[in-house]
Amino acid sequence: MIHVLFDYTTLRLIWWVLLGVLLIGFAVTDGFDMGVGALLPFVAKTDTERRVAINTIGPVWEGNQVWFILGGGAIFAAWPALYALSFSGFYLAMFLVLFALILRPVGFKYRSKREGIAWRRNWDWALFVGGAVPALIFGVAVGNALEGVPFHFTDDLRPIYEGTLFGLLNPLALYCGLLSLAMLVMHGAAWLSFKAEGPVADRAAAFGSKAALITAILFACGGILIWLGASGGYQVTSPIVWDGPSNPLGKAVAVNSAAWLQNFRATPWLAIVPLIGIVAPLLAAAGFGARRAGLTFLASKLGVACIIATVGLSMFPIILPSSTNPNDSLTVFDASSSHATLRNMLIATVIFLPIVLAYTAWVYKVLWGKVSSTTILKAGSSAY
């Protein structure tokens, strides 16, 4: 049993799943922080209302953000070629994300340290940018991964990216960016209506039901567009060596407009994942209307998870396709770390991830309860 678990092929599959778990973990935790940031100017009008919105995430955003940092570290460790290629290829887009994510922690921490209307208004903008910009860019990045990215490797495996910043802004990528923004706005609104009280929660529910509907529609239409062949897919055409050395230069990949749906055709029951990706946001939209905050938040989480999982499932075993040299595309079986590193990292994850989840749950429990203008004004003692 242990032997099978630690076999190279299995480890690569496990790390592919863990890559998904990390991205989903990031999107369902830090995702609502970004959604709240993006909603901040719209759901909260007065200073107290803004503080209500900010303090719903005040004590937890920092821990949530670690999912993002860990995502970077884990991709570096388990998929070094993906880390090297995507981060240098999407260079200026990554810089924008960093710019936004640097503003965000500082915005939370410093906003309420001074009175001044201008001071606070500026930080509110910083928080808005820190939420909306990454939400948009992450979607754009996923869209580019679906579309294929112009890159190749030299025979030293030096990654060369041939595109530009504006090349990233192709129609499919922008479409995915909008979907990602709508999805995280839905998620942020679900958190606000769960955690806040009063007008902030009311407005959040109104925005949330719209965002949830848009999410469901965009996601469903995206599926139809891909089915109609609007976006090219990529398919490995040479026999896959499951446990071969991680060298992406030894295989053949073909462009095939039906490829992204191939896995669902081969294994029809997998279609349950995209189906939930449509139904769960619809449930969330209904939940916002019925003001069932807890259920709405759960539905939103499920929707976010399934939408992200759908992308992974439809691309498998490809991780990052090359549009200019399809044969150089990265796959699960030729872009991972070595056998030893995947094993060591899995051991570390199995030990530490449950501990992290346990104390994160404990912290959320300690901080359980609603945030309203009364609690902010009264217990302003412990508020941003």
Add this chain to the structure above:
Amino acid sequence: MTNPLLVELSRLQFALTAMYHFLFVPLTLGLSVLVAMMETVYVMTGRTIWRDMTKFWGLLFGINFVLGVATGITMEFEFGMNWAFYSHYVGDIFGAPLAIEGLMAFFLEATFIGLFFFGWDKMSPRAHLAVTWMVALGSNLSALWILIANGWMQNPAGAVFNPDTMRMEVTDFVAVLFNPTAQAKFVHTVSAGYVCGAAFVLGISAFYILRGRNIELAKRSFVIASAFGVAAALSVIVLGDESGYTITDNQKMKLAAMEAMWQTEPAPASFTAFGIPDMQAHETRYAIEIPWVMGLIGTRSIDQQIPGIFDLVKKAEGNIRNGLVAYDALQKLKKNHTDTEARAVFDKTRGDLGFALLLKRYVENPLQATPEQIHDAAWSTVPSVPSIFFTFRFMVLFGFALLAVFLTSLWYTMREAEAPRWLFKLALCALPLPWLAAELGWFVAEFGRQPWIIDGVLPTFLATSELGVSDLILTIAGFTAVYGVLAVIECRLMLQAIKKGPDAVNEMGSFGQFATTSGAGAAAPAE
């Protein structure tokens, strides 16, 4: 070959962002432990002054902490963005400690920091104390993993080059974890962080004592900071990381550059207290030497020799010639993976592959290098001796100055009599020293590692991403602008909190009644 300007700009950007990040990290390391110690006293004695101290220093800790976090995000992603070839070449080893840092350490500190600020009324004092210690533990574990990663760049233990994947791969993870260079670096860096925390608390407490305000808080803080500072400064000096410099040839080169030691001397070598190293003439002018000291510092012995630069260069030339054999075999393996003869040759010589890569600075195909180029490449393994020589000396000087300040402070606080005013002025003046020493230390360690990004494995000039120069100029300008603005804001908030003293806890949010409009709090920044 990669555009040399791109390489220089990538290095500049890394230096700027890393050194900026490292303005906040040492204080986080030291202050987290000091705050946890203060809260421990509060929980043990129940005296509320210690709780007030915890909250006040905790407020300053929070202002600093957030910038450490924000600038740390950049670091985690900069390897992939600017150093793509590096990331692919060594990600198999280097990525793991970064990922484990996130999982084991950063989650811990970031999850509990929210409770540290927001949980005072939500849990028992003991539970809150445990939370505070978790934040301190998380910060320190974070440093451990980052320095395991950095230590591997200085001494790449437990890994070999795999010709099938064209990258370095781990062979012995335990050797990566227990890398002696990493251990030495961890102890040295964390102690430096404690010195930072102690000097910060000492200096600000001295300011209050000089002003005759917040005396109760300031006196207690002064005592705890001076005691903690003595221990930390002793540790930083005694456990200095030169002890890690005798392990590999490249680390030995850094040591020789620090000492501007051109010729190997009979053991124990003398220490050059002052001199003007000359890179062209390969000699140190006006040298003032202290016998024995260098041998003692460098080898912790009186009979081990420390090799000089000339001998190390001669050795590097041999490594290059051996590396060329590996390079040749690798080219054959690239064409035919099943060439067993080439593989056997490669396996024997692969340890020196990186040295052959040094030749790519002079010639596209290293196998066509002339003897002069091999000679030049061997000399290129010598880092800039004067810069390393002087920055090292200033770092050491500041370290000893801080030890003197802490010792004097501790001496006076242990006596009955009132401490003289000059002592507090001295403590205030010493405030910037640990930051200067820490930045200089970073420079000695990383600039002294040049021309390598991974010692003996990969030259820095090959390691970057294939970006445009304009991309780099744009992001360097962007980071400079954002970081500059944040530095100004941070300093103003810090000064505002310090000016208000413990009342700031009530006025600046995070644990206090928020909306009072008295004092400087009403002075919103002019726009």
